[in-house]
Amino acid sequence: MELVVNGGSYSLETPVGRSLAETLRDVLGLTGTKIGCNEGHCGACTVLVDGVPTLSCITLVHTVEGRDVTTIEGLRDHPLVDSFVRSDALQCGFCTPGQIVSAAALVEANPEPSREQIRHQMAGNLCRCGAYPKIEEAIVACARQTKLAAVAEEAPDA
Amino acid sequence: MQLQHPESAEAAAAALGNGSVALAGGTELVPLIRDGLVRADTLVAIRDVVPRGIDGTRIGAGTTLAELEVDPKIPQALREACSLAASPQLRSMGTVGGNLLQATRCWYWRLNFPCYLHGGDRCHARQGEHREHAIFGNERCASAHPSDIAATLLALGATVRTTRRELTVAHLYRLPTDDNRDVTTIEPDELILELDVPRPEASTYLKAMDRRRFSFAVVGVAAARFGDGVRLALAGVAPIPWALGSPDELEEATPLPGTAYKVEIARTLVRRAVESVS
Amino acid sequence: MNGPYGDLWTRSVARLIKTEKEVEGRYEDVWLVVEEDALDQWPAGPGEIVGQPTPRITGPQRARGEARYTADVQLPGMLHTAVLRSPHAYARAKSIDFTRALAAPGVRAAIGPDDLDVLVDEAGYPGVAVAAVAADTFDAARDAVALIDVDWEVLEPVLDPDEAVGRKQLLIEPRKYERGDVERGFAEADAVVEAEFRTQTVLHNSMETHQTVCEWQGDRLDVYISTQFIWGVRDEVAEQLGLPPDKVRVVCEFMGGGFGSKNGAGDHTFIAAELARRTGRPVRCALTRREENQASGNRNATIQRLKAGARSDGTLVALSGKFVNAVGWSGWTATTEGPMQMLYACDNVQTVTYGAKINTPPMRAFRAPGFVEGTFGLECLLDELAAKLDLDPLEVRRLNYSHADDDRPYSSKRLMECYKRAEPHWERRHEVRARSEGAWKRGVGLASQVWYGGGGPPSYAWVRLGADGRATVITAMQDIGTGTATAMTQIAAEELGLPLDSVDFVLGDSARGPYASISAGSSTTPSMGPAVRAAAADAGRQILEIAAQRYDKEQRVLSLKNGHVVSSDGGSWAVAEVVGLLEDAQILGKGARGPNPAGMQVLTFGVQVVEVSVDTETGEVRVDRVAAIHDVGRVINPLGASSQVEGGIIQGIGHTLSEERLLDPQTGTILTQSLDAYRLPTIADVPPEIVTDLLDIPDEHLTNLGSKGLGEPPIVPIAAAIANAIRDATGADVRSLPISREEMLRALREARQRAGEKVAAPAS
DSSP states (O other), X not given: OEEEETTEEEEOOOOTTXXXXXXXXXXXXXXXXXXXXXXXXXXXXXXXXXTXXXXXXXXXXXXXXXXEEEOGGGGTTSHHHHHHHHHTOOSSOSSHHHHHHHHHHHHXXXXXXXXXXXXXXXXXXXXXXXXXHHHHHXXXXXXXXXXXXXXXXXXXXX | OEEEOOXXXXXXXXXXXXXXXXXXXOTTHHHHHHTTSSOOSEEEEOTTTSOOSEETTEEETTOBHHHHHXXXXXXXXXXXXXXXXXXXXXXXXXXXXXXXXXXXXXXXXXXXXXXXXXXXXXXXXXXXOOTTSOSSSOSSOOOOOOOHHHHHHHHXXXXXXXXXXXEEHHHHBOOOBTTXXXXXXXXXXXXXXXXXXXXXXXXXXXXXXXXXXXXXXXXXXXXXXXXXXXXXXXXXXXXXXXXXXXXXXXXXXXXXXGGHHHHHHHHHHHHHHHHHHO | OOSOOSOTTOOOEEEEEEEEEEETTEEEEEEEEEEEOOOOOOOSSOOSSTTSOOOOTTHHHHHTTOOOBGGGOOOTTXXXXXXXXXXXXXXXXXXXXXXXXXXXXXXXXXXXXXXXXXXXXXXXSTTOEEEEEEESSHHHHHHHHTTOEEEEEEOOOOOOHHHHHHTTOBSSSOEEEEESOHHHHHHHOSEEEEEEEEEOOBOOOOSSOOEEEEEEETTEEEEEEOOSOHHHHHHHHHHHHTXXXXXXXXXXXXXXXXXXXXXXXXXXXXXXXXXXHHHSSOEEXXXXXXXXXXXXXXXXXXXXXXXXXXXXXXXXXXEEEEEEEEEESSOOOOOTTHHHHHSSOOSOEEEEEEEEEOSSOOOOOOSSTTHHHHHHHHHHHHHHHHHHHTOOHHHHHHHTOOOOOSSSOBSXXXXXXXXXXXXXXXXXXXHHHHTOBTTEEEEEEEEEEEEEOOOOSOOEEEEEEOTTSOEEEEOOOOOOSSSHHHHHHHHHHHHHTOOGGGEEEEOSBGGGSXXXXXXXXXXXXXXXXXXXXXXXXXXXXXHHHHHXXXXXXXXXXXXXXXXXXXETTSOEXXXXXXXXXXXXXXXXXEEXXXXXXXXXXXXXXXXXXXXXXXXXXXXXXXXXXXXXXXXXBSOSOHHHHHHHHHHHHHHHHHHHHTOOOOBOTTTOOBOOOSTTTSOOOOGGGSOSEEEEEEOOOOOTTSTTTOBOOOSSGGGSSHHHHHHHHHHHHHOOOOOBSSOOHHHHHHHHHHHHHHHHHHHHSOOO
16 A cells, blocks of 8 residues: 655555554654554544544554655654744653644644634643643744744835 | 445445444544454445535535534534534544444443443443443443434434435434344444434533543533424433433433432533523 | 852762661661762852753654654564453462463463463452563464463452451551540540541553563663663562673663653563563563553552541641551552641641552552642641631641651741742632632632652762763663753753753663662652762863863862853853863763751642632532642752643642542452543643742752752642632532542532521521
8 A cells, every 4th residue: 555654655565454553653663653542542643644633543544545644753843843842842742742743733724723722622632741731832832933923024124 | 354445325335234344534433343342354434435514404424523513504502512522633533424323431331341232131330330321211221322413413303314214313323122232223234424404593512521621421411492492412311312302301310329410410401501592 | 068168179988878768758778878079059049051941952852753762662573562461350360271372373472470470370450460472463462362261260359448447458557656645635626627538549641651672682681661760670670580780771761751650660571571581582561551541550549537626726736537548459558647747737646547458450659649648638627627617728727837847857848938929829719709600609729738859869970071062961860751851951051051052961771871769759850960960060170170280270260151161360261172182081070969968857848729610500610720839949940840830730630620540349340441431631621820839949958959859749739729629619528539520519419408507507
């Protein structure tokens, strides 16, 4: 089967029933995507499939053939990464890739999310360390930054 | 295990049965297969052959909960039920058709105890830990049906069209009996294609949960006003979504010792839901 | 010993001394080689780098998914393990037959109770490891485990802790404590309250499950493990396997949370080691999330029967408590009675604590074990007493403040200052109550905390500096997500006068650094921090020695500042220039953690003020605001510190409102095995406002830093503060955790009945 991950194409032989998460981690060596529960309850394994936040641990890899898979490795230069670090929106960091992937989809769809919207759209990403308040700050800060950058771009030269 | 990609819904339905099961979003099916609760030698991918999207009052069974959550054309109760269901990722992956067919979260069933619903003769929850279980229809099986969407569609009086027939949501469900433990009337080779959801004057869905999001209903109440009448249906209170003829029917509840508190919550939410749509 | 020495150039001297080490309230005498370095503490307040908010230095790696956790370790030829666990709470395996399992595809080895001590044929709790299979894939191993034929003799489990106490099925002799005369105290009391409190079993559920990869290299064993104690694992594994400790290398560069559950090696490590030995291949043994919810430890349930007596002005005259810890089949009996003994000045106190041995998975330390549970009971009881006497709860705390403990003075105690800072938050209660509307009632509650946090020796660090003027701090410690790597780097940079990004930090490998202490008991910063500072100071002195020679100055006029050697009589040279002569030579600084202040108690104190809203018709509880005021000594990194406080509060909200491990009462089977059933807080459950106020005043007696640990203090009082706020809002007495809908509705009903009785029975 053909898998497209972070813009790159991979040819794989893999049995039906294998999850996308396992394929990413064990076959492609993309271990940025973490497995927290392997049954769709914690969100650590979140990736984007055609831009849609998807739990890779319960997604059968054969069902994403021909679709665009984006993992945290494909988002390494996303402004959210820097925002998370500056805001201290992580502690042990195990849930963090999944958080950033979900957040990336959120700000793509909604460039200026309210705090209520953030809490609603990030509720599927569990964090046992409790970095939530700062995750919310990081997303708010990133949105603000992106807006400021856009405004700066548009500003006419003096 | 094999994965088939049929060309049409009819072909998909024909391929089902005898260890061949339909795969849409997979959010329910994949864990059930892994836990040995569903046997599947062949997965029949139906994502691309089942109707998807909203057309007037018709909703394709392949529409995801996330798509419904943001659509202003559908009744408010349905939007609210979708937005309070599961997690954002699960809503993006899971279809409305699949959601209607989801199994109970009863831990005894999920851990494969030889319980009534699995074909055995006793309900382990009755003598055991049953705080999340039923207050209605619980003579044989005390499990609770978790679907917010099913209760809401029941209150809205929605109909379901399958590859075989048209039926009301109410007729999609049945209480398990000694001769047949299924909680749905769907045949193994029958596919849900679309729903027809009437437009009420007003509707709402209220959900009591153990945490603010991402939690199955302790009690979920859907209310929809058509003309002068308010239709009510509850999630989380019976093995199937439970319609109430009137708020007074709550007094006929048959709670277990550990589910009595649900009756109190249901009374309040029913009252508030009725007030909200009146 | 600690204290202001004028002369910074005291040489370090190796001495053998007997000193005290405390971990989570247990003191023990230890003999140590302590290379003590008498450095003055820095003045209070933020320095150049220490005391400044600093993002995690490993942040970018973790955020990008580039950090390698044990779960990500993939070694060539690695095998995967599945474990057969007892499905029964109490049973004996009469026979175990591996024939079918060994014939299954991909299977490379299988072991049982005859092969490894940690595998048992008498199962004392559900989920205990009985046998294990190593195979090419995890699926193959798991399928093979299903083919192990076990003939179980199922026995009758004891699940109820009170029943166990009644039968004297205990893990320890009942632990008794007494001071003064409680009988006389209660007799003199103007008001007495008595109540039973219950707390539930809570599971750690770190995001990375317990796991280990073992690989033998000849007669040496490499152990990659998600752990809180690299050196403890090393010693434990070496001892069990009969190896010299240096033959065991333990690696943990990144780990996904522990909270106390990963203090020891765990069965999975010994299983992996044995299977690796038999197969000659690296072997991973990782718990699934369901196994994590069954047999990887827990905060045990408690039953607390408490009694408090006070005079009409609120002075406590007697406290007594009977504590039953539902410890499990094994484990230790946490000091649930600690807060009752330690938090207040009360002459007459009596406690007895039982460690019930029941057929449930054994407890493991969980973020302030015993004190979270005990503070809930005590602080709720105190508020009930205050209500009975119609006194302000904050006043009652102040009135019963314990100024000194004759046996052991406090190294520092600033709880009164915490109470003072609580006042503006406490004042809000009038306006909060006034915002009650319809079924929603609002109120404010508070609770105090005491906990440990001094850490102790031994812990060591090295600092290496080369010709490029960059320093590397070399340790073999672990960072369990608390930001300790960053804090240590800040300390070294501050001491060396280097910018933060000129300092690198190494951790995580016992073969590449000296002994480091456990990351538990809020001890990492107070244990490792002083060692890192001492190592940096040693390196710093050597830099100045070189500079003195190079620029013909007396060492005493030189100091390090902003990456420069600075002379007090003018003159400034870049450190890189100073050490540029070194070429391949290096400066090596060495540092060790000195002893704790002799004969003193090193404790942390604090108070939390919480605002809640309660829907009195549905029993829903929302936490609207938390003000957390804690005295933890000097704060190294205010940014990381506030994250710790928020994290502890949120974890505490989980165990207060939504988390509970449930068992089937008939069979003892764990029912909450998945994260849909065991409900951790989501981002939507976070209070809209959390205010963190850390006093940041150095403990002048404690080490060259004056820093205490802060991992645990924030979780200790939150449950009681929430319960007390609920009482303020509704008059309801919550008596058990979690405060589920059922419990909240019960308490509200009881409050209404009491109010009804008051109305019905006129005062006589």
